[in-house]
Amino acid sequence: MTKPPTTIPSRRVGASALEVSELGLGCNRIGENILSDAEWIALIHRAIDLGVTTFDTAAQYTGGRSEELIGRALGNHQNVVIATKVSGKKEGKHSSFSKEAVIAGAEKSLRVLRRDVIDIFQTHGSGALDEVSDPEWAEAMVLLKEQGKIRLRGSAVFDSEGGLFAIEHDLADVLQVTYNLLDRGHVLPILPAAAAHGVGLLARMPYQRGILTGKFSESSADVSGHRASLQGDRLENDIRATEKFRQIGSGRATGLPALALQYVLAETRLSCTIPGARSIAQLEDNVRAAHAPRLTEAEARAIEDLQKAEHI
Numbered sequence: 124m125t126k127p128p129t130t131i132p133s134r135r136v137g138a139s140a141l142e143v144s145e146l147g148l149g150c151n152r153i154g155e156n157i158l159s160d161a162e163w164i165a166l167i168h169r170a171i172d173l174g175v176t177t178f179d180t181a182a183q184y185t186g187g188r189s190e191e192l193i194g195r196a197l198g199n200h201q202n203v204v205i206a207t208k209v210s211g212k213k214e215g216k217h218s219s220f221s222k223e224a225v226i227a228g229a230e231k232s233l234r235v236l237r238r239d240v241i242d243i244f245q246t247h248g249s250g251a252l253d254e255v256s257d258p259e260w261a262e263a264m265v266l267l268k269e270q271g272k273i274r275l276r277g278s279a280v281f282d283s284e285g286g287l288f289a290i291e292h293d294l295a296d297v298l299q300v301t302y303n304l305l306d307r308g309h310v311l312p313i314l315p316a317a318a319a320h321g322v323g324l325l326a327r328m329p330y331q332r333g334i335l336t337g338k339f340s341e342s343s344a345d346v347s348g349h350r351a352s353l354q355g356d357r358l359e360n361d362i363r364a365t366e367k368f369r370q371i372g373s374g375r376a377t378g379l380p381a382l383a384l385q386y387v388l389a390e391t392r393l394s395c396t397i398p399g400a401r402s403i404a405q406l407e408d409n410v411r412a413a414h415a416p417r418l419t420e421a422e423a424r425a426i427e428d429l430q431k432a433e434h435i
């Protein structure tokens with residue numbers, strides 16, 4: 124197999140001065156007990172060797188071990204961008220973020236990550252309107268920026284309403300959204316608004332939790348032990364629709380995974396995409412997919428037609 128290349132193009136995060144590698148690493152697996160600490164640290168270092176400089180984590184991931192291992196692996200490394208998230212107080216489906224909790228969360232993440240400044244600091248909730256429109260988190264973010272503890276303020280959102288409110292009321296420099304071949308509905312209204320207001324977008328779940336790598340099919344749909352097991356009610360339909368995207372990617376050397384990643388990278392209003400990886404082999408595959416040929420016009424048209432037919 125050919126060696127993966129070692130540079131990744133960068134993009135600016137909205138109108139900010141911050142640049143991110145267009146392929147980042149989603150760090151929600153880092154610290155799982157499937158690898159040793161030394162192996163996770165080696166995976167983070169391998170990402171750097173391959174030109175991946177954007178890391179998305181959260182205080183909550185793997186009970187705090189994701190941030191801790193990133194801190195041990197990278198510390199105050201200046202040529203990386205670390206995005207992390209603060210958890211709120213759970214209230215049913217939503218979370219609330221008091222000013223004190225957001226500030227205390229940033230200070231804790233700074234210590235655990237062993238950094239002087241957090242590049243992108245995001246709320247880790249539903250991002251729904253009632254959550255985003257509560258002024259407390261936004262006030263805390265402004266204060267943290269003034270104090271030089273964070274560079275950019277952000278929020279992970281899962282619906283258009285909350286995202287649009289944050290953009291239109293200048294509450295965030297960057298939003299995290301889900302964007303992939305199978306799931307992008309909430310992002311469609313956010314894309315033009317974010318571009319118009321200079322808000323950056325981090326695109327999570329480019330493989331729809333691994334389903335778009337094509338490793339499951341209708342006849343082989345056992346997702347136990349895989350990230351895809353979190354897809355719940357959507358799983359069956361996602362696997363069925365993936366079969367159709369597989370056809371569109373069949374002309375590519377690396378098939379569906381490259382099509383899936385190139386689809387996300389083709390949307391230039393997104394600042395970067397952050398696939399997760401549970402091994403160095405997956406990381407290297409994802410870097411190869413990021414260097415695969417860009418989406419052709421014919422592929423883009425076929426994808427659009429299929430998304431229309433599937434109401435995606």
Ligand SMILES: NC(=O)c1ccc[n+]([C@@H]2O[C@H](COP(=O)([O-])OP(=O)(O)OC[C@H]3O[C@@H](n4cnc5c(N)ncnc54)[C@H](OP(=O)(O)O)[C@@H]3O)[C@@H](O)[C@H]2O)c1
Pocket residue numbers: 148149150151152179180247248279299326327328329330331332333334336338348349350351380397398399400401404405406408409
């Ligand atoms: N609330 C939030 O803000 C939120 C929510 C979700 C995600 N995120 C962020 O987005 C990142 C990515 O999300 P995600 O991990 O849920 O979805 P994803 O990136 O679409 O899927 C990642 C998973 O797909 C599988 N995979 C990845 N590369 C592969 C390869 N080359 N070959 C085969 N399988 C491969 C792995 O799972 P298996 O090996 O288990 O199949 C991996 O854990 C997270 O790490 C996190 O940073 C944020």
